Amino acid sequence: MEAVVFKDVKKQFDGFELNIPKLSIKKGYITGFIGENGSGKTTTIKLMLDMLIPDTGEVLIDGMRVSENAKAIKEKIGYVGEPTGYPQESKLKNIKRMVKPFYKDWDEELFNSYMERFGLKEDKKYGDLSTGQKKQFALIVALAHKPELIILDEPTAGLDPVVRSEMIDLLMEHMQNEEVTIFYSTHITSDLEKAGDYLVYIRNGRIEMQAPKDELLNNYCIVKGPKHLFDKEIQKELLGYKQTSLGGEALVRSRALAKELFGNEVKYVVPTIEDVMVLLSSKRGE
Template identity: 50%
Template structure:
């Protein structure tokens, strides 16, 4: 069973249209959801969370349509976003008290354990915390009811690298113990380089690439060479390319075919996720 299944999903918001024919998020893994700002990441997540109503299509969470089984499905989901919506003037213990009652699986021992691990004082007022501390508290709130699906929308935006690493380590530890699934939306591709198993690229409201991370990276290569090698035929082997006074660089998704076309006259470099995002959106 997949954690999330999306079929023929469509949502129009002004001039923007989200259209996802088919998307399956595998149970028990971290799936990265990547795209530049304005591509449809947050809209997709809001539709999955039932914060927006779809125009058409279906969204299933662990095999159940969300609209049929709202409360039971919400019990299964932990959610961390870039803007949590907590009342800023309230103490952490009172935020916890107000939210925990809605979860029958709330684990007070686990909550206290994470507070101690992150060195957070629950008598502190939320707005008095640093950005990093606020995000740690939001993660604690998301994990303390043993969710089976953790949905994250730009959770580490504006955090320094040390806090991001700590955040990701706790997330990895938790899902290994709980056998949980993570759907992680971000434009910070270095986070996903470290932790994700599967990738979904979205651009302009459409899924342009998806699959397991290792296969995607192995199947792609950055090619650098002399501009004289570019013509109408060789350009077809590239997702997109860039020309400058020194030569050209481009991305291919068929390394074997590119070797047959360019041979040893070019340099082949391994791309990272940021490279893939840049070349695909430029193309």
């Protein structure tokens, strides 16, 4: 089943158009949303949150049109992004008191257990928290009302590896205890190596790839070799290609196809998510 569906969605701005004929986010999984700056990630999220209205098409969450069921849908969503909008001078207990009435399924016991886990005190002012603690608190608030869909927009940006790991661990444990879907937009692809189930890659407002993470990483192949091997005809078969100081580097749809194209003249490498994103971002033929 799908938690989120985009159908023939277009959104036009000056000099930019988001165009998503179809996008399905599987229920009960973590979907990583990747792409360079300006590719349309934030616009896509704003359409899901009813912060923007599509020019054409529709967005459905849990089978309901966002445009017609905004209030009911927002009760199902937990969101962590920047800025949080929380007042710097407010104590955490007052922020909780402000947010809690909007959610009928708020779980005070769950909130307290996560606060204790991260060592956060309700009497602390939000503005006195470190960057990592602010992100931790935002995540706790997002999880405490037991949302069915969690939307994360760069939730671990600027955080040290220890804090990032703690937040990812909490998300994964939360998923084991709750029926929840996570839509995770990030530049930090190592987070998705650890936690992602599906990947969606967006470029210039278009979805260029969506696939199970393991299938993609197991099937895709990176080849590295001398520049002369990557002629114009070969480049037509590549998903992405870039020149390096040592030669050429390309992303190929499968190892079998790579073997057919290059034989034993290149080095074969299993890609990471970052490799896939960088090479898909590289224009073919450059």
